[in-house]
Amino acid sequence: MATKFQCELSWSASRAKEFDRCKREYWYNRYASWGWWTEKPRGKKYEYMIHKNLTGLAAFTGTCMHDAIEHWFQLKAEGTVMSGKELYEDAVERFRDGWRVSSDGWQAQPNKMVHLYDHHYEIPISKDRAEKMRELLERSAHYFCEHDDLIPVRAATPESWLSVESMDTYQYIGTKVYAVPDFAYSDGDKVHVWDWKTGTPRQEDHFQLRTYALYACEKWSVDPEDIILHASYLAKGETTLISSSIEELSQTQDVMSSGIREMMDVHYDPDVDDLMMENWPPNGDEQACHWCNFRGVCEKGKE
Ligand code: SF4
Structure with a gap:
């Protein structure tokens, strides 16, 4: 018998951030478009799904770099090592492809194809902004391939790799928790976990790691x-060691537990349960609303 596809509660550091930032945004992302694939004719759910899939320019640039690095690892496993220039060109090619699709073509598969926030909301992307993204890719590729900080990553043999950009989950207090370490490898008894960042260092990175x-x-x-x-800030050209003592990991678990319990309190199954909109107030601040994917459909975002 086929398993019923269910809207289940799951947790990740980024979902927790979204939940804290604005309950309505979290609702749009996690529940509002649920079942869009069965909606006939297409209506609100389909529209919410399109907004859910929007991506900001900086986030998309970061994804291009992550994907290019994943390719770097694939080639290395096959015995070929990409140079910094090749890694940069690989990322730029992904950026160009995504840009093209976002300009025209995303409609073919709006839940999978690149659709930039700026294109959707018709915000012109200046040459200066595009150039900053190009520079970010160039600096990141150079740091990854050339800098001494990354020697252990480049030198790790494929036999020691534990994970390369693979999304996985585990259960914590009965909830599925997502984890996507960018790269992990073993060295004797030690396990090194690396996370590539193309943005600037933030305190919340420590929690995520x-x-x-x-x-x-x-x-x-x-x-x-x-x-x-290791939090590796590729565009900035620095790598920070993040401590993970037993006390710190225990505090992390405490924060996760209380976050998951808060989410559990309001979780519902859109296929079965009634929607209680009062659980999902539009409480983003002005800055959050300005950059929110849902500002075109949210009453507060339209103000
Ligand atoms: S536009 Fe503002 S209030 Fe509405 S979902 Fe987004 S962040 Fe929340």
């Missing part, structure tokens, strides 16, 4: 003291 440490403990049965977390 520690959730990956919890994943590493669960997935590879490694002791917390044997996990080494």
Whole structure:
């Protein structure tokens, strides 16, 4: 018998951030478009799905770099090493392809294809802004391929790799938790977890990396003291070691637990349960609303 596809509660560091930032945004992302594929004729759910899939220019540029690095690893596993120039060109090609699709073509598969926030809301992208993205890719590729900080990553042999950009989940207090460490490898008893960042360093990165440490403990049965977390700010050209003591991981679990419980309190199954809109107030601040994917459909975003 086929398993029923259900809208289940799941947690990730980015979902938690969204939940804290604005309940209505979280609702749009997690519930509002649920079942759009069965909606006939297409209506609100389809429209919400289109908004859910929008991506900002900087985030898209970061994705291009991540995808190009994943390709770097694929080639390395096959015995070929890309140079910094080749990695940059690979990322630029992905950027150009995505831009083309976002300008014209995303409608073919709006839940999968690149659709830039700026194109959707008809915000002109200046040459200066586009050039900044190009420079970001160039600096990131150069740092990844040439800098001494990344020698351990480049030198790690494919036999030692534990994970390369693979999305995985584990159960925590009965909830599916998503973890996508960009790169993890073992070195003796130690497990090194790397995360590529194309933005600027933020305190919340520490929390995110520690959730990956919890994943590493669960997935590879490694002791917390044997996990080494690296936040690698590619465009900035620096890598930071993030501590992951037992106390810090325990605090991380506490924050996760209380966040998951808050989400559980309002979670519902859109196929079965009544929608209680009062659980999802539009409480984004002005800045959040300005950059929110849903500003075109949300009453507050339209103000
Ligand atoms: S536009 Fe503002 S209030 Fe509406 S969902 Fe987005 S962040 Fe929340």
